[in-house]
Amino acid sequence: MRITSTSCICPVLVCLCFVQRCYGTAHHGSIKVTRNQTKHIEGETEVHHRPKRGWVWNQFFVLEEHMGPDPQYVGKLHSNSDKGDGSVKYILTGEGAGTIFIIDDTTGDIHSTKSLDREKKTHYVLHAQAIDRRTNKPLEPESEFIIKVQDINDNAPKFTDGPYIVTVPEMSDMGTSVLQVTATDADDPTYGNSARVVYSILQGQPYFSVDPKTGVIRTALHNMDREAREHYSVVIQAKDMAGQVGGLSGSTTVNITLTDVNDNPPRFPQKHYQLYVPESAQVGSAVGKIKANDADTGSNADMKYTIINGDGSGVFSISTDKETREGIISLKKPLNYEKKKSYTLNIEGANTHLDFRFSHLGPFKDVTMLKIIVGDVDEPPLFTLPSYVMDVYENAKIGTVLGTVTAQDPDSTGNAVRYFIDHNTEEDRYFTIDANTGTIKTAKVFDREETPWYNLTVTASEAESPGLQSHILVGIRILDVNDNPPELAEDYDVVVCENAKPNQVIQTITATDKDDFIDGQTFHFSLDDSFPLNPNFTLKDNEVIVVLFITLRRSKKEPLIISEEDVRENVVTYDDEGGGEEDTEAFDISALRNPSAAEELKYRRDVRPEVKPATKHPASSSLDRIDVHQFIKQRLAEADLDPSVPPYDSLQTYAYEGQRSEAGSISSLDSATTHSDQDYNYLGDWGPEFKKLAELYGEIESERTT
Structure with missing residues (x-):
């Protein structure tokens, strides 16, 4: 085919x-x-x-x-x-x-x-x-x-990234590269010249140039100065067909900014300045400004101001405001027109960032002279002290003199001064001041324990110019008088274990006193004589605020046999045949006391209840008529219902072998059956009760054996 x-x-x-x-x-x-x-x-x-x-x-x-x-x-x-x-x-x-x-x-x-x-x-x-x-x-x-x-040439070159914004440092050498621009052509680059692009500069000469083949833009002048011109607009053209007639073209804009370099030193607009400052200016306040100009920008224009000499260098200081680049002049010491009426300062302004490439353009600093005129001002009275502290004893009489404040008119006129207290609070009314002399007195009786310190504000003004006032702080210290008795530091609730040993410390107590003691508080402790002495406890005063409670003695015998089957009962057994007085120490025999001797409540000496039970004994008028049987049952019921006693019984047992024993009883209670003439006087007040108990016990034993 x-x-x-x-x-x-x-x-x-x-x-x-x-x-x-x-x-x-x-x-x-x-x-x-x-x-x-x-x-x-x-x-x-x-x-x-x-x-x-x-x-x-x-x-x-x-x-x-x-x-x-x-x-x-x-x-x-x-x-x-x-x-x-x-x-x-x-x-x-x-x-x-x-x-x-x-x-x-x-x-x-x-x-x-x-x-x-x-x-x-x-x-x-x-x-x-x-x-x-x-x-x-x-x-x-x-x-x-x-x-x-x-392909045919039907597409013009295009700059896809434009417009451009670029920078280049000022004072750059000629030929310094700024930017490379690139244009693209959609035509076939392999066929003819349809896509062959050539660059040229349409605007921006003679400051910049462009390479026709690469599109690189360069500076065309030497040492371009930003301070003379900062911004440039450069137009670049790209044309195809190798730039020949009939070719298509496109263009873009390049905005070029010269960036600053430190090529300009600071300069004061004037070589001499004058500043007025009133003598009433406050120490630490700014009293004036000064500025040196710098044609550079950014950090290249930053500077620092310094007072390099002058008779006012010790009275004034200067600092730099970083935002405004101004020198702020401040007052370091008070001014006094009557003593010195003017000062001179030599001030230097210098750049803080230097570019050694341009050091030949320096020095990058400048100096000016500033004369400061002190203005005369009618000043308020001046107190002789910055503050006052006065003392007064508590309970002092009304009208007691505390002290005197003094102020003078610092001006040459020497006007008279008047004093008064600023009544800002109710406490300020507790004091008075003499308007002419400044003497302060009390207006009430003070209690240091209530308020130990007062602060007053005293104002002094000129008699001729009441509007000119000065204020001073006066501290009033209330001194202590020993007018308060010592007190225990807290309410003590002492618990003693039943097995406490003699001389064992059971409580340490302290005392406080509302009064103020410079060398510390020292107390003397003793037992109150108005209360009966308890021989079981002693008190020791160690003369440092501390008191010790110590157990005196405890003669309770230890049990030989304790029932392990019933812990509710405490059965105490002895191997002796007659306890004598020691038997009264072994258990609580108060339940068997003669009702006639129960008027004064006495506690068990082996256990001290936490709560004192109320007296439940019958009245003395009816004690003689109470049967011993009934008395024991009544006391037993009271003990069972009394929550203040330990939840166990204390039973004293003796080695009794019964009447039918050949050996007979070895207990002295055996004599109760024969109505022995046993002498129970050695038991003291317990004798009659114990004798009745012995007789009752003998009757019970006789009934039991028969």
């Missing part, structure tokens, strides 16, 4: 050469392929046999952006089997077949029906096939070919 293209000569020649290499013979504008070729070589005839191949393919070209009224002719397909009788039918398939590209199925001519854009699609891949129109059978195998869209 023969493919013919008339779109462009040069590409077809290239493709024809390729076809010639592949298939043998090639002709410009048409390709003819034969199945058998004969080559004559010096009289010899050489016959080449090739496989049957009816298709010859070629690369077609179609111009982009075709705007003609008729479809653009692309090329022609032709098969060796086509005899021109219309029996061969050509079929075109692939990208754009039937929509962009159409084929005459009889002649094989291909046309483009639409305008194409190479920048959107560079080529199309299609397939050609020849079939027998009558049988629809393929006459040739299907062949693939390409239709390439041929």
Whole structure:
């Protein structure tokens, strides 16, 4: 098959050469392929046999952006089997077949029906096939070919990143690189000069230049000064077709700012300044400002002010305001017009950041002279002391003199001074002051334990100018008088264990006194004589605020046998045959006391109850009529119901073997049955009760044995 293209000569020649290499013979504008070729070589005839191949393919070209009224002719397909009788039918398939590209199925001519854009699609891949129109059978195998869209210069160069904003330091050398700009062209860079871009500068000369090939922008002058001009707008153009006439172009703007370097020293606008400061100016306050100008910006314009000499260097100070770059002059000491009326200061302003590349432009500092005039002011009275502290004893009489405050008019006129107390609180009314002398007196009787300190504000004013006032703080200290007795530090509740040992410390107590003792408080402790003395406890005064309670003695015998079966009972057994007075110490025998002796409540000496029980004894008038039997039962019931006694019984037993024992009883109680004349006087007040108990016990034993 023969493919013919008339779109462009040069590409077809290239493709024809390729076809010639592949298939043998090639002709410009048409390709003819034969199945058998004969080559004559010096009289010899050489016959080449090739496989049957009816298709010859070629690369077609179609111009982009075709705007003609008729479809653009692309090329022609032709098969060796086509005899021109219309029996061969050509079929075109692939990208754009039937929509962009159409084929005459009889002649094989291909046309483009639409305008194409190479920048959107560079080529199309299609397939050609020849079939027998009558049988629809393929006459040739299907062949693939390409239709390439041929570029034209229809795209201008574009700067995709513009506009640009860049900086370059001032005073830079000529030729310093600033920025490289790049323009892109959508046309085919492999075909002609449609995408060959050349750069040029349209605006910004003579300050900047641009490299026509690379697009690098550089400074074109030496030592460009930011203080002379800071901003530049440079317009760069990119033109295709290598800059030739007819080429398309695009442009962009580059905004260039010169950044500052420290190439300018500070300068005071004047060499002499004058400042007025009244003598009433407060110490530490700002009294004036001064400023040196610097053409630089940012940190390059930062400076520091210093007083380098002058008679006022000890009275005034200067600091730098970093925001305004001003020198703030402040007062260090009070001014007095009557003593000194003017001061002179030499002030230096110097840059704090230096660039040694420009040190030859220095020095980067300047000096000016400042004269300060002190103004005369009618000043308020001046107290002789910064504050006062006065003392008075508590309980002092009303009208007691505390002290005197003194103030004077510092002006040369020497006006008289008047004094008064600022009554800001109720406590200020507790004192009075003499308006002429400044003497302060008490107006009430003070109690140090109530308020130990008072603060007064005393005002002094000139008699001729009451509006001129000074204020002073006066502290009143109330001194102590020993007018309060000592007290225990707290209410003590002492608990003593029943097995406490003699001389054991059971409580330490302290005392306090509301009065103030410079060397510390010392107390003397003793037992109150108005209360009966308890022999079980002693008190020791160690003369340092501390008192010790100590157990005196405890003679209770330890039990030999304690019941393990019933812990509610305490059975105490002795191996002696008569306790005598010691028996009264072993258990609480108060329950068996003579009712006539029960008027005074006495406690068990082995256990001290936490709560004192109320007296439950019958009146003395009826004690004589009470039966012992009934008395014991009544006391037993009271003990059972009394919550203040320990929850157990204390029983004293003796080694009694019964009346029928041959040995007889070894207890002294045995004599009760025979009404012995046993003397119980050794028991003291307990004698009568114990005798009755012995008799009762004998009767009970007699009834039990019978």
